[in-house]
Each structure stands twice: as structure tokens, then as C-alpha cells.
Amino acid sequence: MNPLEELLRRVPALLMARRNLSRNRIRSGLAILGIIIGVLAIASLGMFGTTLRTGADQQLGDIGNEISISPNLQEGVEELTDRDVDEIRRAVSDGSVVPIRSDSVLVSRGDQQTVTTIYGMENPGAIYEASDGRVPDRLRQGALVGSGTAELLDIEPGNTIAVDGRTYRVSAVLAEQQGISLVNPNSAVVLPMEDVNGTGYSQVVVSAESGQAANESAVSIREELNEREERVTVFELQSITSGIDQFFGILNTFLIGIGSISLVVAGVSILNVMLMSTIERRQEIGVLRAVGVQRGDIIRMILAEAGLLGTAGGVVGALVALGAGVALNSFVLNDPMATFQPINFFYVVLAVGFGIGTSILSGLYPAWKAANERPVEALRN
Amino acid sequence: MSHIIELQNVWKRYETGGEVVEALKDVDFHTDPGEFVSVMGPSGSGKSTMLNVLGLLDTPTEGTVLLDDRDVTDLSDREMTARRKEFIGFIFQSFHLIPTLSALENVEVPTLFGDDPAARERATTLLERVGLGDRLDHRPDQLSGGQKQRVAIARALINEPRILLADEPTGNLDQETGRSVLDLFDEIRREDDVAIVAVTHDPQLSDYTDRTVELVDGRIQ
Numbered sequence: 001m002n003p004l005e006e007l008l009r010r011v012p013a014l015l016m017a018r019r020n021l022s023r024n025r026i027r028s029g030l031a032i033l034g035i036i037i038g039v040l041a042i043a044s045l046g047m048f049g050t051t052l053r054t055g056a057d058q059q060l061g062d063i064g065n066e067i068s069i070s071p072n073l074q075e076g077v078e079e080l081t082d083r084d085v086d087e088i089r090r091a092v093s094d095g096s097v098v099p100i101r102s103d104s105v106l107v108s109r110g111d112q113q114t115v116t117t118i119y120g121m122e123n124p125g126a127i128y129e130a131s132d133g134r135v136p137d138r139l140r141q142g143a144l145v146g147s148g149t150a151e152l153l154d155i156e157p158g159n160t161i162a163v164d165g166r167t168y169r170v171s172a173v174l175a176e177q178q179g180i181s182l183v184n185p186n187s188a189v190v191l192p193m194e195d196v197n198g199t200g201y202s203q204v205v206v207s208a209e210s211g212q213a214a215n216e217s218a219v220s221i222r223e224e225l226n227e228r229e230e231r232v233t234v235f236e237l238q239s240i241t242s243g244i245d246q247f248f249g250i251l252n253t254f255l256i257g258i259g260s261i262s263l264v265v266a267g268v269s270i271l272n273v274m275l276m277s278t279i280e281r282r283q284e285i286g287v288l289r290a291v292g293v294q295r296g297d298i299i300r301m302i303l304a305e306a307g308l309l310g311t312a313g314g315v316v317g318a319l320v321a322l323g324a325g326v327a328l329n330s331f332v333l334n335d336p337m338a339t340f341q342p343i344n345f346f347y348v349v350l351a352v353g354f355g356i357g358t359s360i361l362s363g364l365y366p367a368w369k370a371a372n373e374r375p376v377e378a379l380r381n
Numbered sequence: 382m383s384h385i386i387e388l389q390n391v392w393k394r395y396e397t398g399g400e401v402v403e404a405l406k407d408v409d410f411h412t413d414p415g416e417f418v419s420v421m422g423p424s425g426s427g428k429s430t431m432l433n434v435l436g437l438l439d440t441p442t443e444g445t446v447l448l449d450d451r452d453v454t455d456l457s458d459r460e461m462t463a464r465r466k467e468f469i470g471f472i473f474q475s476f477h478l479i480p481t482l483s484a485l486e487n488v489e490v491p492t493l494f495g496d497d498p499a500a501r502e503r504a505t506t507l508l509e510r511v512g513l514g515d516r517l518d519h520r521p522d523q524l525s526g527g528q529k530q531r532v533a534i535a536r537a538l539i540n541e542p543r544i545l546l547a548d549e550p551t552g553n554l555d556q557e558t559g560r561s562v563l564d565l566f567d568e569i570r571r572e573d574d575v576a577i578v579a580v581t582h583d584p585q586l587s588d589y590t591d592r593t594v595e596l597v598d599g600r601i602q
Contacts, residue, residue: 012493019481287477290438291491292466292540294459376438379473 013297017304020277028309031266031273035313036320038263039355043321044328045259046347047339049252051325051332056244058333059178064211064241065095066127067218068182069204069225069232077231079200084225084232088204091220095208096126099193099201100183105164107189109153116149117188118163120196126207128185133157133172139192143168147176148187163189182237211238256347260354266313267358274306274366285370286378298371306363307356314352321348384447385468385543385576386435387411391444393430393599404430405441406599412576414543417566419579419586422596428580429548431596435578436469436546437461449543466491470537470575474549476529478521478536484508485517488535500539507535511565527558534565538573545569547579556585563589 008015021028069088071077085099101120106113124144125135135144143163145155150173155161159170174185182205206221208214218234225232278285285298325339393405404427412418420428433439434446437453446454453464478487485504492500508517511531513524521529530550537545550566551559567589570577579586587593595602 016493019479023481283477284479287471287473287479288490289462290436290465290471291536292462293491293494294462297494374438376433379438379477 011304013300013304014308016301017308020281020301020305021308024277027273027277031270031309032313032316034266034269035263035310035355035359036317038259038266038358039314039317039351040321040324041259041262042256042351042354043259043318043348044324045255046252046351047321047325047344048328049248049255050341050343050347051329051338052251053245053248054333054338056248060237060241060244064238065208065214066182066237067206067208067214067221068235069206069221070202070235071200072230072233075230079198079202080204080232081200085201085204087224088206088221091224092206092208092217093220094213095206095217096123098123098126098205098207100203100205101193101196101198101200102202103196103198107149107153107161107163109155109159109161112153114149114152116146118196119183119185119188119190120193121190122193124190127183127205128190129175130172131175133170135172135174139190141169141192142171144172144174144185144190145170146174146185146188146190149189152187161189163191163195166195182235211241214238256350259351263351263354263358266355267362270306270309270359271362271365273309274302274363275369277305278302278366278370282370282373282378285373286375289375290379295371299367302367302370303360303363306359306367310356310359313359314355317355318348318352321351383413384411385414385449387447388431388434388441389445389447391431391434391441391446393427393434393439394442404599405434408444408599408601410435410594410601412544412578414576415570415574416592417570417577417579417590419581419590419593420596421581421593426596427599428596430599432546432548432578432580435544436471437465466540468543470540470542470545472530472533472537472545472547472550474552476521476526476533476553478529478532480521483518483520484513484524484532487521487532488539490536491539504535504539507538508532511535525558526554527561530554530558530562531565534562534569538569538575541573543575545575545577547577547581549581549583550579551581551583551586559583560585 008018069080071080080099085097089097098121103118104115105118107116121139123137124139125137128135128144131147143161149155153161155170155173157170157172160167161170168191177184177186183203206214206217208217214236215238218236222234288298322339325344326336329338330336388408388410391405391408392403395402395404408431410431420431422428430439434441440454445452448464448468453461456464479490482490485508488504488507489500505517508514511534513528513531516524516528524532551562554562563586566577569575
């Protein structure tokens with residue numbers, strides 16, 4: 001005897017349930033299909049939400065990890081001084097501090113020219129990456145060109161450009177920054193700090209390891225620099241990113257709510273199927289009662305049928321949903337493996353649980369009705 | 382007292398459409414182990430109601446039902462079900478086998494919901510005894526009417542009951558097949574000391590029964 005037969009013999013309710021379901025395969029199949037669709041809807045909408053959130057996170061990048069400190073112009077502070085930068089360095093426990101001096105000048109290569117922003121930075125490597133060439137840890141000579149400017153003036157690493165009358169060798173073209181950025185380099189040129197006119201700094205960017213570290217840095221910078229007067233304004237993107245995260249959480253709940261409606265419809269169809277099949281089997285159930293099968297056993301038998309429908313639909317629905325997730329993620333994120341993350345398994349388990357739960361709930365009334373029919377009535381021809 | 386089941390002053394009244402129908406009127410009836418009794422009467426005379434009361438499927442409006450000398454009139458549904466399982470085997474005119482189960486499984490049905498590891502062996506023996514040893518795995522739709530009724534008889538005997546209640550057991554069978562089923566009844570009541578009560582129209586039953594009870598308008602004549 002194989003293990004399945006063994007199990008069915010041990011749990012007679014399951015044996016009877018399975019046989020009963022095989023009696024009308026099309027009807028059982030359609031009931032299962034309803035559950036499959038419901039489970040698929042919940043699980044795949046949940047995963048769809050995850051994909052949206054992942055995509056948005058990719059767009060935002062590490063923006064939540066960065067904060068920007070600028071002079072408070074309203075209080076008459078024109079620029080940040082070396083002392084300010086030192087104080088910022090002391091306040092930031094974990095992360096790199098990038099002071100920036102900026103200006104607007106004429107940049108030319110050959111006979112092409114344009115007016116762009118130039119940034120003076122000592123350590124641009126802390127916030128930028130190159131798409132071509134190399135970004136040095138300390139920028140002492142040469143220029144880094146933003147992707148937009150590079151395209152406009154047709155610049156490649158190794159070219160020579162003139163900035164405000166002085167010539168520079170281009171060491172790298174910076175990777176295009178997508179989405180939001182505190183200091184957008186796309187249409188700028190980055191030079192060594194001392195090559196930009198001025199003594200102070202227009203902005204200081206702090207790049208921390210995490211959003212939380214960024215937030216802590218922002219708090220201590222405010223405490224240190226704004227103790228006596230509001231010298232600086234501190235701009236954090238973390239509040240925006242967490243707001244966006246929250247929004248996606250709500251969106252996900254909403255999507256799953258829509259999915260649940262289809263599961264409720266599936267539940268009604270199971271209720272209908274079970275009700276019809278118990279009415280058809282009225283006499284049989286009467287016979288079972290007559291030969292000594294207790295009411296409770298009848299209830300268990302019919303609930304087992306509903307449970308089997310739900311389990312079959314849930315398992316198939318989960319597999320189809322994972323398949324749909326893989327397809328969606330490889331299409332949207334170019335990363336099919338993004339499907340297999342814990343939150344998605346949570347959605348799948350939730351959907352299957354809902355599917356089985358809905359089925360059993362839908363079986364309750366037919367089971368109760370069948371068990372409480374008097375055998376005398378049921379057996380009357 | 383040796384009566385296995387007894388009805389004392391049993392009345393059964395139904396209310397249908399504001400009208401009270403008296404299906405059983407002051408019925409006294411008893412049967413003893415090994416006795417074969419037929420209940421005859423025109424349709425609507427209360428035969429089926431009487432069989433249902435005897436089989437603990439229905440409760441009388443008035444009167445007492447004694448099963449093995451114990452009053453079972455007012456038992457709960459749960460206890461009645463347990464008594465049915467222990468004492469009573471049912472045989473129906475239209476057999477009422479479960480179409481999705483094999484002959485062997487159909488015989489086992491009364492034992493399914495309970496711990497009874499020897500049931501399969503008993504079921505096999507019973508089917509061999511009723512001459513269906515080679516039909517164990519057949520589904521009801523693969524069996525003839527007589528064979529189905531034999532499966533039903535084997536099912537009725539699986540829990541070694543003290544009483545067999547049969548509702549028109551030959552009603553759906555031709556005369557010859559009916560006779561072989563009645564031969565089987567005769568064997569069972571002799572060998573197993575089982576009381577058999579059969580409700581019937583079939584006059585050939587009287588060749589087999591110890592006595593016949595005539596029911597007219599809910600009264601025993």
C-alpha cells in the first residue's frame with residue numbers, strides 16, 4: 001500500500017472526500033480554478049507591489065543615505081568656512097564628508113563651448129562613480145566631466161578642455177545620475193577644490209552607510225552648528241524616501257485587498273459547488289447516518305472536501321504566482337531572482353492560507369446542513 | 382425477556398399542511414433473535430414509519446422503544462447513532478451503495494469512521510459469504526441488481542448487528558434473484574441468530590418468515 005493510500009485509510013474523511021471530488025471532475029476542477037485565480041491574484045499583486053517598491057528604490061538609489069548642509073542665507077551666512085567643515089567632520093561619526101565649492105564658468109573644447117556649473121571637491125569618489133575612466137580618491141589635478149556636458153562637448157577621458165581659461169586633462173566621465181540627487185553632476189564639471197574661485201564652501205554633502213546613520217548625523221550637525229544661531233540648513237532626503245516607502249506599503253495593501261475580492265468570489269463558487277454536491281448526495285449521506293456515522297464525521301468529511309479543493313487550488317495558484325513573479329521581475333527589473341525574497345514568500349503563504357481558509361469557511365454551511373438533515377427525510381425516495 | 386426490540390403503545394403523528402396525520406396508532410410489536418418477521422400492508426399504512434422507529438431513525442410521538450431491554454426512546458442523536466451502529470443493519474430497496482467506492486469499501490463504510498483494524502478482513506469474509514468473493518474491487522455500476530443487494534447485505538452485517546431491517550429488499554429484483562436474497566436472509570438468521578424485520582409487498586416472503594404482521598392505517602391487525 002503506498003503512503004497516500006495509507007494516509008487516506010487512516011483519515012476516512014479524506015478518503016471519502018477525495019472519492020467524492022473525483023465524481024464530478026469538471027465541477028471540482030472549476031471550483032479549484034476559482035481558488036487558483038484568487039490565490040494568484042493576491043500573491044501576484046503582492047509581488048507586483050514588491051517589484052514596484054524595488055524599482056523605486058533603485059531609482060532613488062542611496063539618496064536616503066545622504067544629507068546636504070548649506071549656509072543659511074536668511075541669517076546672512078554666505079558660505080561655509082573651514083571651521084564649519086571641521087565641526088561637521090566631528091559631528092559625523094560614520095560616513096564621508098564632501099565639502100563643495102561651486103561656480104558657473106565657461107567650458108570649452110576646441111571650438112565648442114558652453115557655460116556650466118563647476119564643483120570644487122577634494123574627494124568626489126565618495127559620492128560619484130565613473131562611467132569611463134577613473135575617479136581618484138583625492139582630486140589634485142585634472143577634471144571630471146558630467147555625462148551631459150561630456151555628450152554636449154563630445155568629451156572622452158584623455159581629452160583636454162579649457163575651464164575659465166585654464167586647461168585640464170579629463171580623467172573621467174561620470175556615470176549618469178538617475179533620479180533625485182543632492183549634487184547632480186550630469187551637466188557639470190568637477191575640479192580640484194583650489195581651482196575654484198573663493199575661500200568658503202557652498203555646500204557640504206555627507207554620505208553615510210545607511211539612512212539611519214544619515215539621520216543621526218543630521219541631528220548632531222544641527223546640534224553642533226546651530227547651537228547659538230541658525231548657521232546652516234540641513235537637508236535630508238530620508239524623510240522623503242521613508243514617505244515613499246510608506247506609500248508603497250499602502251499601495252501593496254490596497255492591491256492585496258483587490259486580490260482578496262476575487263478570492264471571496266472563489267469562496268462563493270466553492271459554497272455553491274459544495275451545496276450542490278451535498279444536495280445531490282442527500283440519500284448517500286442519509287445512508288451514512290443510518291449505518292452509524294456521526295454528525296461530526298459528516299461535517300469533517302465535507303470540510304475535508306472543501307479543504308482539498310482549497311489546498312489543490314492554493315498549491316497550483318502559488319506555483320503560477322511564482323511563475324508570474326519571475327516573468328514580471330525579469331521584464332521590469334531585469335532580475336528574475338528578485339522574486340525569491342522573503343516578503344514575496346510571505347505574500348504567497350498569505351495567499352495560500354487565505355485560499356484554504358476561504359474554502360473551508362465556504363464548506364461550513366453545506367457541511368452543517370448535510371449533517372443536520374434527518375436521515376429519515378434524506379432516505380425517503 | 383428475550384425480545385431484542387420492542388415497541389410499546391407507539392404513536393406517530395405528523396403535521397402536514399395544518400393537518401395531523403397519524404402514521405402509527407398504538408402499535409405494539411416485538412421480535413426475538415433469530416426470528417424473521419415481515420410487515421405487510423398497503424402503501425401509506427405506516428410500514429416505513431414503523432421501520433424507521435424500529436431502526437432508531439425516527440422517534441415516536443408517544444410510547445416506548447426498547448432495544449435489548451433498554452429504553453432508547455429519548456436518546457440524543459449521538460447515542461442513537463451509536464446504537465444503530467452497534468445493533469442494527471439496514472437494507473434498502475434501492476440498495477443505496479456509494480457509487481465512488483468499491484464493493485469492499487462499501488461494506489466497510491459503517492466501520493470507516495472509527496478505529497477498527499479488523500474491518501477489512503471481516504468485509505472480505507462477508508463478501509465471500511454472499512458469493513461476491515471475486516467482485517471485491519468492482520464499483521456498484523459494474524454489479525447487477527442482485528449483486529448490489531448482496532453487497533448491501535454484507536454492509537448491513539459488518540458490525541455484527543442483532544437486528545436486520547429491510548425495506549422492500551426484493552422490490553427491485555426479479556423473482557429468482559429475490560429468492561436467492563431471501564435464502565441468504567434465512568441463512569443469516571439461522572447462523573447468526575439475527576432478528577430480521579422486512580417491510581414488503583412481496584408475497585413470496587411469507588414462504589420464509591416465521592410470522593407476518595399486517596399493518597392497515599397505522600394499526601396492527
